[in-house]
Each structure stands twice: as structure tokens, then as C-alpha cells.
Amino acid sequence: MTPSTLFAKVWDRHVVTSTPSSTLLYIDRHLVHEVTSPQAFDGLRLAKRAVRRPELTFATVDHNVPTEDQMNIKDLLSKRQVETLRRNCAEFGVTLLDLGSGRQGIVHVIGPELGLTLPGLTIVCGDSHTSTHGAFGALAFGIGTSEVEHVLATQTLWQGPRPQSLGVEVTGRLGPGLEPKDIILALIRRIGTAGATGCVLEYYGEAIRALSMEGRMTICNMSIEAGGRAGLIAPDDTTFQYIANGERPYAPKGAAFEAAVADWRTLKTDPDATFDKSVTIDAATLAPQVTWGTNPGMTVDVTDRVPEPDQVPFTSRADAARALEYMGLTPGTPITEIPIDVVFIGSCTNGRIEDLRAAAKVLRGRKVAPGVRALVVPGSEAVRAQAEAEGLNRVFIEAGAEWRQAGCSMCLAMNPDKLAPGQRSASTSNRNFEGRQGPGGRTHLVSPTMAAAAAVYGHFVDVRTLKAMEA
Numbered sequence: 189m190t191p192s193t194l195f196a197k198v199w200d201r202h203v204v205t206s207t208p209s210s211t212l213l214y215i216d217r218h219l220v221h222e223v224t225s226p227q228a229f230d231g232l233r234l235a236k237r238a239v240r241r242p243e244l245t246f247a248t249v250d251h252n253v254p255t256e257d258q259m260n261i262k263d264l265l266s267k268r269q270v271e272t273l274r275r276n277c278a279e280f281g282v283t284l285l286d287l288g289s290g291r292q293g294i295v296h297v298i299g300p301e302l303g304l305t306l307p308g309l310t311i312v313c314g315d316s317h318t319s320t321h322g323a324f325g326a327l328a329f330g331i332g333t334s335e336v337e338h339v340l341a342t343q344t345l346w347q348g349p350r351p352q353s354l355g356v357e358v359t360g361r362l363g364p365g366l367e368p369k370d371i372i373l374a375l376i377r378r379i380g381t382a383g384a385t386g387c388v389l390e391y392y393g394e395a396i397r398a399l400s401m402e403g404r405m406t407i408c409n410m411s412i413e414a415g416g417r418a419g420l421i422a423p424d425d426t427t428f429q430y431i432a433n434g435e436r437p438y439a440p441k442g443a444a445f446e447a448a449v450a451d452w453r454t455l456k457t458d459p460d461a462t463f464d465k466s467v468t469i470d471a472a473t474l475a476p477q478v479t480w481g482t483n484p485g486m487t488v489d490v491t492d493r494v495p496e497p498d499q500v501p502f503t504s505r506a507d508a509a510r511a512l513e514y515m516g517l518t519p520g521t522p523i524t525e526i527p528i529d530v531v532f533i534g535s536c537t538n539g540r541i542e543d544l545r546a547a548a549k550v551l552r553g554r555k556v557a558p559g560v561r562a563l564v565v566p567g568s569e570a571v572r573a574q575a576e577a578e579g580l581n582r583v584f585i586e587a588g589a590e591w592r593q594a595g596c597s598m599c600l601a602m603n604p605d606k607l608a609p610g611q612r613s614a615s616t617s618n619r620n621f622e623g624r625q626g627p628g629g630r631t632h633l634v635s636p637t638m639a640a641a642a643a644v645y646g647h648f649v650d651v652r653t654l655k656a657m658e659a
């Protein structure tokens with residue numbers, strides 16, 4: 189047999205038919221949220237079609253839900269989107285993980301929790317960060333609303349020819365205070381936001397093997413920010429334990445699980461297979477990463493200074509100057525001297541239990557700096573319950589942070605959690621575009637540990653120098 193990459197194996201298993209220029213893929217899971225589904229369901233109604241496989245289609249509400257008093261959506265547009273999804277799910281027989289079900293949350297957080305995200309599957313969602321699910325060795329990618337309709341109607345999806353592969357080897361081990369977020373920010377900084385355009389990334393190497401599933405999801409989540417189509421990590425014992433542990437209603441059990449694991453063990457890149465492109469990152473030499481600009485590639489070490497506009501990789505002087513101006517930053521300013529107004533810990537990048545544990549480790553026994561507002565937003569109702577069982581909510585509240593309900597929250601300005609114009613945030617989310625967290629808001633992307641430390645000091649600090657990191 190010719191040696192093959194993990195990506196090629198999963199792709200090839202799902203080809204229904206193909207021509208030299210197009211491929212029809214079978215889709216194993218279709219995840220749905222309130223923002224990109226209304227027109228798709230309308231299209232089905234107009235064409236008098238049903239959902240082809242409602243039992244493979246799962247919906248939740250995340251972008252528009254308030255994270256305070258969730259049952260009471262005041263914004264009329266948001267309310268209508270949530271109610272429309274409820275109606276559509278009822279009419280088409282789709283399972284909705286609704287507010288208060290104990291299972292609601294950001295679509296990319298709940299898929300894995302429910303055991304819907306499994307190795308070797310194809311998973312799509314009308315959402316760009318669907319790449320998150322690739323952490324399990326699933327081929328998972330975002331689709332547009334017309335494609336959502338196509339998948340609802342047929343459980344298949346047209347694609348072009350098989351995309352190129354980009355192998356990302358991450359050697360070494362992360363040092364104290366460093367997190368998976370630092371790996372992915374360092375990668376995007378290295379290859380640029382177009383560095384993986386059209387490619388499916390596979391992350392491998394010592395540092396990746398050492399990561400928990402939560403950490404792997406953080407990395408795969410941001411593959412899209414490097415221009416990638418999807419991100420993948422080969423499943424291993426860490427993956428199988430995650431699937432077997434906890435309450436995952438849709439995961440296979442008993443003999444079915446054992447049989448699945450036997451198959452899942454074959455889902456890895458063969459030793460002699462080659463990637464179309466490759467890059468290597470050494471985790472051991474990384475410093476905590478901080479974005480200073482308006483795309484996730486505009487990143488420096490916490491020990492660096494705000495760059496001169498003519499020294500920004502992959503960026504013209506004019507574009508860099510524009511980013512500096514929007515961000516209200518002066519070249520040469522040490523990153524650790526940038527004052528912060530708001531700290532947001534949450535999102536599908538860093539709203540999982542390990543992220544909250546990392547933030548709590550810094551905040552325990554400390555206080556949020558005067559004048560700083562800190563929001564801690566669990567990615568799902570299940571994460572919220574787990575954090576409360578561990579007493580993390582008390583740590584956050586005692587530190588002076590706000591403990592919220594599950595949703596996308598301040599990751600993007602589609603609900604009441606927004607930056608005011610000119611406000612500056614340290615955020616654990618994945619995008620720092622102009623206005624992303626609210627019109628005129630200024631976003632710096634960092635890890636949960638870095639965000640929590642910025643909350644305490646009111647500016648960025650090198651978390652490697654903090655006492656909490658020594659343990």
C-alpha cells in the first residue's frame with residue numbers, strides 16, 4: 189500500500205464520487221448554530237425537502253445568547269435568531285442542545301463533550317472554527333450557508349480536488365507558564381495568516397503528543413487563522429481516554445468502543461508518507477505570545493516591543509501603520525507596558541475546563557487590578573458545571589472577575605458582551621480584527637494564563653516570572 193497521510197486516509201474514506209476537479213464527500217456530522225442556519229432551513233422549506241439525516245445533525249445556540257440572564261434575550265434580532273432555530277429544529281426533527289439543557293454551549297465546545305466528535309469522521313458546520321474538531325483526527329471544516337442547506341438536504345458536500353497537506357512538527361516541550369495558545373500564535377506569526385492557504389494542517393511531534401485534548405483543540409481551532417482549510421492531530425490514547433471518560437452520550441460504548449479504537453489506531457500518517465509542505469516549531473524555546481495588531485499573525489513575544497511599521501513580516505508598511513494606529517500603539521513601547529481595560533477569558537479557543545483551571549491558578553488569592561473588568565465565560569453549560577464543582581467560580585469571583593453563563597460572549601460583538609470604543613482587551617479568543625469585540629475595540633490575543641496575569645497587573649506581564657508558575 190502506498191504510504192498515506194492521516195488527512196488523505198480520512199478524505200479517501202468519505203469520497204462518494206469524484207472528477208478531476210471535484211469531489212463529493214459524505215458528511216458524518218453536521219453541527220448547526222443560529223447564525224448561519226436560518227436561510228438554509230428556509231431553502232429546504234421552499235424546495236419542500238426534508239433534512240436527509242436528522243439524527244446526524246445537532247444544533248445549539250451560542251453567538252447571540254447573553255451570558256448574564258440567558259433566558260431573557262433583550263436584543264430583538266438575537267431573540268428572533270434563537271427562536272427561529274428552535275422552530276426549525278422542531279419542524280425538521282433536529283436535536284437542539286438548548287439553553288438550560290445542561291448541554292448548551294459554543295458549538296465547537298459541545299461537539300467533543302457530547303461524543304459527537306470522533307476520530308476519522310467528516311464534520312462540518314457553518315462556522316469557520318469547525319477546524320477545532322480536527323484535534324480528534326476528524327476532518328472538520330467550516331462551510332457557507334448554501335452549503336449548510338446542501339448538507340441538510342443530502343448529507344454530502346461538494347469539494348474541489350483533495351487539498352494540499354501542511355505538516356507542522358512541534359518539537360520539545362512547553363516550559364512553565366506556556367500554553368498551547370502560544371504554539372498556535374507562534375505558528376501563525378511564523379507562516380503568516382495566508383501561510384496555510386488551502387492546506388489541511390497536521391500537527392505532530394513531541395509537544396503535541398504531550399497535550400491534553402483541550403490543548404489540541406486550541407491549536408486546531410486557530411488553523412483557520414493561518415489560512416488553513418482544516419487542522420488535524422492523529423488520535424492516540426489521550427484521545428481515546430477523553431472519549432471514554434465523562435458523560436458522552438453519543439460516543440460508542442463497550443464492544444463498539446473497542447472496535448472503534450482498533451480502527452482509530454490506524455488513523456495516522458504512515459512513516460514514509462510526505463506532506464506537500466512542512467514547518468517545524470520548537471515548543472521549548474517559545475516565550476508567551478501577544479498579538480499587537482489587527483490580525484493573528486501580528487504577534488510578538490511578551491518580552492518584545494511594539495514593532496516599527498517597516499518591520500512587520502508579511503505586511504506592507506502602510507498596513508502595519510494602519511494597524512498600529514487602530515490599536516493606539518507607538519512603536520518601541522515594551523509589550524509589558526501596554527495597559528489593559530478588559531480581560532476576556534473564554535471562546536471556542538480557550539473556554540474549556542483546562543483554560544479556566546489555568547486562569548484560576550493565576551487568579552487564586554490575587555485581585556483583578558482596579559479599573560480592569562475581567563469576564564470569565566465558560567464555553568458550555570457542562571464546562572460551567574465542572575468549574576463550579578471544582579470551586580473555580582469562587583476563585584474568579586473572589587478575585588473580582590465576573591463569572592458568566594456559556595456562549596461566544598466577547599469573542600465577537602453579537603451579544604451584549606462588547607468592548608466600548610477605544611477599550612483595550614487581553615483576550616483568549618482567536619480573532620483581533622478591527623471591531624471584532626465591539627466597534628473601536630482593541631484586542632490583544634493571549635493564552636488564559638497571560639490573560640489572567642494581565643487582569644491582576646492591569647498590563648501584560650511575562651507569566652514565567654510569576655510565583656504561581658513555579659509549581
Ligand SMILES: CC(C)[C@H](C(=O)O)[C@@H](O)C(=O)O
Binds near residue numbers: 316317330
Ligand atoms: C458567526 C460565524 C459565521 C463566524 C464564523 O464563521 O467563524 C463566527 O463564529 C466567528 O468566529 O467569526
Ligand code: SF4
Binds near residue numbers: 315
Ligand atoms: S467563540 Fe468566537 S470563534 Fe468560536 S464560534 Fe463563537 S464567535 Fe466564532
